[in-house]
Amino acid sequence: MFDATLHLPVSLAVFQDIFHAPSGQEIVRILFRWAHFVGGITWIGMLYFFNLVNVNFMKALDKPTKQVVVPNLMPKALWYFRWGAVVTVLAGLGYYAMYILRGDVINANSDGAGASTWLILLLWLVIAGAGWAVYAYVLLPNLHKDGKILAAATAGLVIALAVALVWLLDSQLTGRRDHWASNKTLSIGIGGALGLIMLLNVWGIIWPAQKRIIAATAAGETPDAALARKAFLASRTNAWLSLPMLFFMGTSHGDYVIFGRNAV
Numbered sequence: 001m002f003d004a005t006l007h008l009p010v011s012l013a014v015f016q017d018i019f020h021a022p023s024g025q026e027i028v029r030i031l032f033r034w035a036h037f038v039g040g041i042t043w044i045g046m047l048y049f050f051n052l053v054n055v056n057f058m059k060a061l062d063k064p065t066k067q068v069v070v071p072n073l074m075p076k077a078l079w080y081f082r083w084g085a086v087v088t089v090l091a092g093l094g095y096y097a098m099y100i101l102r103g104d105v106i107n108a109n110s111d112g113a114g115a116s117t118w119l120i121l122l123l124w125l126v127i128a129g130a131g132w133a134v135y136a137y138v139l140l141p142n143l144h145k146d147g148k149i150l151a152a153a154t155a156g157l158v159i160a161l162a163v164a165l166v167w168l169l170d171s172q173l174t175g176r177r178d179h180w181a182s183n184k185t186l187s188i189g190i191g192g193a194l195g196l197i198m199l200l201n202v203w204g205i206i207w208p209a210q211k212r213i214i215a216a217t218a219a220g221e222t223p224d225a226a227l228a229r230k231a232f233l234a235s236r237t238n239a240w241l242s243l244p245m246l247f248f249m250g251t252s253h254g255d256y257v258i259f260g261r262n263a264v
Helices: 002-016 024-059 063-109 117-143 147-172 183-218 225-251
Strands: none
Touching: 024 063, 024 225, 063 117, 063 183, 117 147, 117 183, 117 225, 147 183, 147 225, 183 225
C-alpha cells in the first residue's frame, strides 16, 4: 500500500499534461463560446425546421386542424427561435469584441494605427444595421411579390455589405507599415453581420407577423395574405443567409478566404 502511495505524485503529474485548470479570464472566454454554440444550434435548428418541415406541413392541414395546431405549436417554437437568436448574437458580439477584434486593434496600434475597438464595433453595427434597413424597408416591401427578384436584390445587398465591412475593418486596422486585420476578424466581421441581419429579421419582421397570424388562426380567421407572405420571405431569407454566415464562421478557424493577415 505504501509503495502505491509513493507512486501517486508521479501518476498525478501525468495528468497535469492532459488537464488544464482555466483562469478566470479563460472561463469567461469558454462561457462566451459555449453560449454562442448552444444559442446558435437552437436558433438555426429551429430556422431549418420552419423552412424545411413546417412550411409544407402547414400547407397540408385543413383550417380546423390549423386552428388547433398553430396556437399550440408556434408560440412555443417561436420562443426558442427568437431567444436563441438573441443569445447567439449577444454572445458572439461579446466574444468578437473582447477576444478577436481587440487583439488586432492592439497589433495595429503598436504600428501607429490609433484604432479603437469600440469605435470599430460601433461602425460595424451601423453598416450591418443599415443593410438590414435597406432589406426591411426597401427591398421586402417593394419586391415581395416576386421571390426571385427579391433574392437577386438581397444577394447584391449582401455582396455590397461584405465589401463595405472588409473596407471598414481593413482601413481601421492599417498601421504605418502593415495591414493588421486578421482572417478571423474579417471572416467573423462578415458572418457576424449576416447573423445580426438575421436577428433583426426575427424580431423586426417574423415575430411581429407571426403573433398576428397565430391570433387570427386561433380565432378561426384567415391571416392577412400579404403579412404571411412577408413573414415567409423573411424566414426564407434567413435560411439562405445562414449558409454564407456559417461558411464565414467556419473559415475564421484557419482557412484563408479573404486577405487577412494570418489564418489563426
